[in-house]
Amino acid sequence: MFITIRKKPEELLFLNALGRRTALSVYDADKLNRLEIGMTGEREYDRIFGDAGHNGLYIYRDIYLKIENSVTQYDTLIISESGIVVNEIKNFTGDYRVAGSMWTREGSGPVPDDALSQLRRAVGKLMRLGTAHGMNFDVSGKLVFPNESFRLFSNEENVWKQVVLRVDLRQYFGGFRNEYSGTYASQVADIIERHIVPNPYFKQRVEFDSVRHGLYCGGCGSFKLEKHQFHLRCQTCGSRESNETHLVRAMSDFKYLFGPLEMTSRRMTEFTGGMVNYRTVLRALAKYCYSHGQKKSTSYEFKYYDFEEAMIKERSNRKYKDYIKK
DNA sequence: TTAGTCAGAGTAAGTACCTC
DNA sequence: GAGGTACTTACTCTGACTAA
Numbered sequence: 374m375f376i377t378i379r380k381k382p383e384e385l386l387f388l389n390a391l392g393r394r395t396a397l398s399v400y401d402a403d404k405l406n407r408l409e410i411g412m413t414g415e416r417e418y419d420r421i422f423g424d425a426g427h428n429g430l431y432i433y434r435d436i437y438l439k440i441e442n443s444v445t446q447y448d449t450l451i452i453s454e455s456g457i458v459v460n461e462i463k464n465f466t467g468d469y470r471v472a473g474s475m476w477t478r479e480g481s482g483p484v485p486d487d488a489l490s491q492l493r494r495a496v497g498k499l500m501r502l503g504t505a506h507g508m509n510f511d512v513s514g515k516l517v518f519p520n521e522s523f524r525l526f527s528n529e530e531n532v533w534k535q536v537v538l539r540v541d542l543r544q545y546f547g548g549f550r551n552e553y554s555g556t557y558a559s560q561v562a563d564i565i566e567r568h569i570v571p572n573p574y575f576k577q578r579v580e581f582d583s584v585r586h587g588l589y590c591g592g593c594g595s596f597k598l599e600k601h602q603f604h605l606r607c608q609t610c611g612s613r614e615s616n617e618t619h620l621v622r623a624m625s626d627f628k629y630l631f632g633p634l635e636m637t638s639r640r641m642t643e644f645t646g647g648m649v650n651y652r653t654v655l656r657a658l659a660k661y662c663y664s665h666g667q668k669k670s671t672s673y674e675f676k677y678y679d680f681e682e683a684m685i686k687e688r689s690n691r692k693y694k695d696y697i698k699k
Numbered sequence: 700t701t702a703g704t705c706a707g708a709g710t711a712a713g714t715a716c717c718t719c
Numbered sequence: 720g721a722g723g724t725a726c727t728t729a730c731t732c733t734g735a736c737t738a739a
Contacts, residue, residue: 476733603734605707616708649710655726672724692733693707705736714727718720 374427376562379415379434382408383575383629384664386679390626393594394584409440414464415448417519418542425546429553431562437569440498446572447495451563453552457499460537461492464520471527476594488516489535489658506564517542550648578632588619592697605648615693616649620657620683624673625680633673636662661687 389407391397397405419434431452437444449460468479476484496514503510506617517537518525525536537545554562588605589596592612598605598619606613623645627636634640640655658664661683662673 652710653708656707701739703736703738705734707732709732710730712730713729714730715725717724719721719722 374430375419375432375434377436379410379419380386380397380678380680382435383572384408384577385412385579385632386625387629390577390630391584393589394586394619402644411462413668414519415462417464418449418460418462418517421519421542422546425543425548425549427451427549430549431554431558433569434560436565436569437571437572438502438565439503442565443556444570444573445495445498450499450565452558452565453549454555454558454689455552456513457561457565458515459492459495459499459512462487462496462517462519464518465518466522467677468524468526471525471529471532473529474623488530489638492516494537502560502564502568506566508560510561515545517545526619544681576632578634579630580633581640581644581694584656585632585645588623589624590614593619600648613696615618615695616653617643617657617693618695620645620649620654621683621687622680623659624657624675625677625683628675629679637672637676641673 385405385408388397388401388408391401392405398552415435419636422432433447433452434452435446435448437446437452447459448462451460465478466480470477470479471485471489473492474487476487478484492514496512499510499512503512514535514536515537519539520541521539523539525532525538527533532660536616539661585596587596588598590598590612591611592607592608593606595609597608599608601613604615606617620641623641624636627634627641627644636658638655638658643653645654654688658673661677662675665672665674675683678688
């Protein structure tokens with residue numbers, strides 16, 4: 374069973390919000406593109422694993438573990454009575470060759486990071502974690518390539534032992550059917566959980582006045598919105614979203630763009646470009662945020678990880694529907 | 700299709716708190 | 720104490736939903 378939810382990376386949410394409200398630099402646009410491709414691969418991996426079934430396993434997805442005073446990110450940890458399997462997911466496309474520790478992409482040249490070395494380091498850290506807790510975990514790892522258009526060429530048997538290609542993925546997941554989680558797996562999972570920490574690497578923020586204020590269409594991204602009583606209608610694509618939907622999206626953007634900057638009702642009103650009545654902003658803040666302080670010193674903290682989570686969890690508590698034109 | 704109900708949106712007035 | 724700010728309360732209007 375999946376223990377943790379795979380969420381969009383914070384950097385992806387930051388760049389998404391930034392891209393809506395400013396023109397991204399070439400570097401940021403490229404980074405955003407790579408993050409989106411990576412996310413697509415992880416979702417494809419989850420879909421196929423879900424189809425294959427995983428009831429007898431503890432599966433941790435997209436977690437950061439603090440081990441030996443440093444923090445390592447793991448795409449997927451699969452825990453059973455046999456130990457831990459690390460899966461590092463690479464949504465590569467195209468033809469790649471591996472010789473020694475050198476990865477080369479056809480037409481692009483050498484790949485800077487050696488994926489197998491990264492995997493070995495991640496596996497080694499988990500082994501040392503087990504030793505530190507008096508439990509010598511059996512830890513192994515695989516590089517998983519979920520994209521159908523990825524091809525790998527290598528004469529080294531050692532490489533093939535450590536990778537799983539898209540065509541073999543169902544069979545690979547099927548191999549876990551005989552595994553189960555008992556007392557030992559539960560103890561291992563308990564140790565893992567005690568070492569999970571928030572992502573310590575994401576620190577990017579921008580100044581409040583450095584980005585465009587206002588609300589934008591969830592369908593096409595246009596800021597040209599026409600105010601109706603309960604909805605805002607996009608003048609570009611015709612989509613109609615409720616005031617509440619727009620405010621939740623703005624709260625999520627605020628969280629990732631400005632980080633530690635306190636979210637107040639005044640700042641939120643300014644950030645939304647005054648497109649929604651102040652009283653409506655206050656109601657939405659009360660519904661979707663934890664409030665800190667009182668009266669003039671009140672600030673708000675968005676309750677949810679991001680816009681998508683808020684929309685899913687509060688779906689039954691929303692009166693007005695959204696009409697998005699694709 | 701229509702009528703009734705519910706609840707969100709918007710307005711005005713009031714309260715509490717802070718700064719000068 | 721005056722003025723400004725942040726929020727609450729009370730009320731009306733109206734869109735969305737549902738049952739007949």
